Amino acid sequence: MASNPGFEDLFDVPGGNAFTEVTDLFVAGARDMEPEEVVLMDGFTLVDAMSAFEIGEPRLDSGMILEEQRRAPFDPLTPLLPEEACWLLDRSFACEMEWHSGKTLSQSVFTILFVHHLPDINPEYLSPEENEDPARPRWLITVVMRAAMLALLKCCDLAWRELSKGRVQDVEDWQGEKCDVSLLEGVNSDLIIHLLDNASDWVQQSDLAEAQVDALCDRLYLRKTLLQLYKLDLLKSVDELWYHTTVGRELVERVRRPHDPLPPNSAVHLAIDPYIARRLPNFMPIRVTEVPPLTQIWDSLGVQLEVWAEVGHLVTSPSLLKWTAAGSLQYCLHKKPASAFHRALIQTIVFDKELVLGTHHPTWLMEQFFYETIGLPYSTIIDAFERSTPSRQVATMRDVIERRIIKVHRPDALLVPHVRSNWYNPPRRRRHAMKEVLQWHMLYDTMLKDIEMHKPPDAGIAATLRALPIAAQIWRLSQCREVILTGFQQELYAPEEKPIAYWYLARVLDFHIACIEDVLPSVPPDSPACSELNFQASHLAALQMISTTLVALTSGSITSTWERVSTNFLRRYKWVLNPEFDNLPAAHPTPDLLSFPPTLNEFLRDTLYSPSRSFELAENILRHLSEVPQEAVGHWDRDRRQYLRNLADACARLKRGTPESLIELPNFNLKTLQWIPDVHPWFPTVVSP
Known part of the structure; x- marks a missing residue:
């Protein structure tokens, strides 16, 4: 091939063909070197050289300068206009x-x-x-x-x-x-x-x-x-x-x-x-x-x-609810994400050198947790235990619960990592929420066992003690919801997984609403927690209507065998199928896939159910909530109301393109449902086929 005069014309050699033979130069230089001696440039070690032969070192190509990359020398004192x-x-x-x-x-x-x-x-x-x-x-x-x-x-x-x-x-x-x-x-x-x-x-x-x-x-x-x-x-x-x-x-x-x-x-x-x-x-x-x-x-x-x-608003807003709202709303509203520097800075401000916000001791988090969740000061809870049990048992109970909630150097601590996780990157934030689901349920189990050992003297104290494990349940269910919804936002679900995801989400929302209704009678009606729980009950009800309706609309996308669906389900929901749950009380709603087909069949037989009217009802609830000042979240009132309006707009789009009743479902074109995170992170929109 070398004798072919036109062969070299097929190759465009970088730098041209005017090369100088340097083999003799290297041979002469090697004569002056001792055996096993190596000449290396600065910052490039023998290990780097050996790795280059094995995996390809990108820096080996850095010395080649193409003609268009050649530059005049830089003189830092060249005058400037x-x-x-x-x-x-x-x-x-x-x-x-x-x-x-x-x-x-x-x-x-x-x-x-x-x-x-x-x-x-x-x-x-x-x-x-x-x-x-x-x-x-x-x-x-x-x-x-x-x-x-x-x-x-x-x-x-x-x-x-x-x-x-x-x-x-x-x-x-x-x-x-x-x-x-x-x-x-x-x-x-x-x-x-x-x-x-x-x-x-x-x-x-x-x-x-x-x-x-x-x-x-x-x-x-x-x-x-x-x-x-x-x-x-x-x-x-x-x-x-x-x-x-x-x-x-x-x-x-x-x-x-x-x-x-x-x-x-x-x-x-x-x-x-x-x-x-x-x-x-x-x-x-x-x-x-x-x-x-x-x-x-x-x-x-x-x-x-x-x-x-x-x-600055976070520093001047010492509240778990406000911090959580500030962190989560930035993902829901498609805000330009904060830089890694600011996310690190906020996490440091939350807790650093044994203090929360540079002022409060970790026990302050304990007080905020109970007051913002169920409206009861921590002193009221301690008083309820003191009036029900000897002081030794009270100290034991306080130690166990405080250790799980606020001992930040423990791997199973909850509150500080939870707040910080709102400023993780989205995949890491979702993985942390998965771990929290188990940790909140373990706290629920601890609270439940301690309360069962108490004999409250009156109905008021009994209601106070009964509200404690429900608080842990509420936080666990919030994290369950977060895990499922962020799966849509990060486009993790295959088409056939989406109906099951919405079905499990609807069950989580149902149980979450039930927990709120169960705890509300024990919450002081004039407390901020009562107002927030009432808001969440309406908000979750709207999400539940949307999710339930989408189960029916997307059910036709399940075309794989039951064995394949089951395998995907076990892999997707391993965070709530963890064997550690087996030694704890049932984490309702349990992810029982076997109940999905009969539930779906019964739902589809309800010919009076109207998808479009369900979306319309959810939209009305969300529009009403968006018009009410969200004082509980302070500075983030505008962001929360925008989040509610975005949800309402998603309902309005779905309402216009979905059947009036389930009788029309066989004629519904599933391809018109498109999940576009830039339009809405969790729910589809109806587009022309």
């Missing part, structure tokens, strides 16, 4: 947001070459420049750009410290590889804030045009505001938090104003090297990613500031 400096400052915000979105530092922040040349632009080490161009003053680099780059790295350092606490998962939620580049870990943030102020003073005292001064100062103030937010002790400085977030939002609106693009031949483009990972110790495959448009970056930064403000 004010517009170019503004462009680079905007790029710094873009790279920071890209890191928070999940990219590596080598793909984002470290692509700005100034962060690698900070000593080279330190004005203390530079001699004065002669014949300086007044349109391109050197201080734009040595004062303005240096201060901004220092602040960028310090923001990343403060975020990295929070992210590395283990609240979120490295690689899964964020990328923590620093590539041996300093994030100014030893530099005081107050010093950098002083440098930013100094840079702003230089700009304001300069001869630049007013528009240029405003543009540069706005970006410096925005960077200063972000750095102040990162370094803030939120538990002690909520007022400062409100101030900085307000200022930050105003600055974002100012810097997002459109401006003329820079020419392609501008020298500032050389300050960005998307292939910088080639020169850094890096354990990730080298990938070049495009930076989104600036409008999207400013939107992302605005969301970051909104989340910071929401953190």
